[in-house]
Amino acid sequence: MRRIGVVLLSGGLDSTTVAAHAKAAGHDLQALTFNYGQRHGRELEAAKRVAAILEIRHEVVDLPVMKKLSWYSALTTRGLDVPKNRIMGESTQRIPITYVPLRNTVFLTLGAALLESTGLSLIEDGQIDPKEISASVFIAANAVDYSGYPDCRPEYFQAMQLALVEGSKLGKQYGVTITIETPVLHMTKAEIVKLGVELGAPFEHTWSCYEGGDVPCGSCDSCLLRARGFAGAGIRDPLLERPPAGGEDC
């Protein structure tokens, strides 16, 4: 069985753990990182280093279309502020302003398009029998410590996988299911940290903070969740042990 996979790699803690997991499980992997108008390039650099260390083929794909179309979000539009000092899913039932319209649907679709192209070329070039191939898109969504995002829920992934199968040649002609794999969906942040450490995930090169300074801000939603994760796992965050980069890319 040839197991082809695409992993969506943001450069954060969760996607780095998922990439390490997929690699360890023997998938023939490609990593994709989307540059979609985040506020800084810090996490793109993190993703490149993580992929290099894990020895996964990696592409950074510019996606200015997200800023243009999914424009109603604090992550893509500067006029809308990112809330601070609270973990948003806890303080309100409402979906926060950091939600980017259909972000995971865009990312999963593009990841699956690369996966399908890879699969079709292997099958139609006669390199492999469709029965001998599996195809997975890995996404580091999490439904435990989540911020209320609709596109991080199991029901969503189930619906999305069906759409990918129904809408693909890989699914309808060759009977190859494009599977959405969400290995950390039901894990706490502490469990993700533990798993990552076990798999040798290079956490010291990851980046979680919504801000883009030399060191994490420590107060945004994402920093608070990360700190809680390491605390819960009883592990020190290696990123905080590193000296600040001081503006140099080293």
Add this chain to the structure above:
Amino acid sequence: MRRIGVVLLSGGLDSTTVAAHAKAAGHDLQALTFNYGQRHGRELEAAKRVAAILEIRHEVVDLPVMKKLSWYSALTTRGLDVPKNRIMGESTQRIPITYVPLRNTVFLTLGAALLESTGLSLIEDGQIDPKEISASVFIAANAVDYSGYPDCRPEYFQAMQLALVEGSKLGKQYGVTITIETPVLHMTKAEIVKLGVELGAPFEHTWSCYEGGDVPCGSCDSCLLRARGFAGAGIRDPLLERPPAGGEDC
């Protein structure tokens, strides 16, 4: 009821008819055209003229990512040839090489992202009550004269709509269903031509041919279907009445 809509406008016969239909039905419309590495810019020009004539706000969105990720297709990769002189769905049960991996899923997702951004801004700026809004993405897919594409089938659109609702804030927080509207799905090409003519769709400015010359090639899959449509409707194709552009953009 405020009816917001996004119409995917390729510049061809079907999407021009769908745009005219959505406009006539009273939707507050935006049209989106994707430049994804088609072989020529002829249809982008057609889309611009059609939108201008129908007085619909219009954006052409560059999507080089399609060529990069959905690369296994005769429409995005030059080494793979477009078959000629046959209508592909008829001669084989197999999905042809002109299939672009997950194209409609990419297009619908991006159209829905613009739609959701528009809807959320109206709701969250307090301009409109969620109960007073409807949201539709219009796509000119066709399941009658189709070429066997998996992402032109009713089962696919049903699955995709559920994914959009499950994965969106508009759907999960505000109860607004993002509806995929496929008004010409079950129409023959002749019926589409008739409907377009009734609605005053500017067919003389549309472009269907897979090739990009001054006049349609007349032999590709798409030209054959178009010719059959006009013949079946008993209407002369106004595009063929126009003098060739002669290399000038007039």
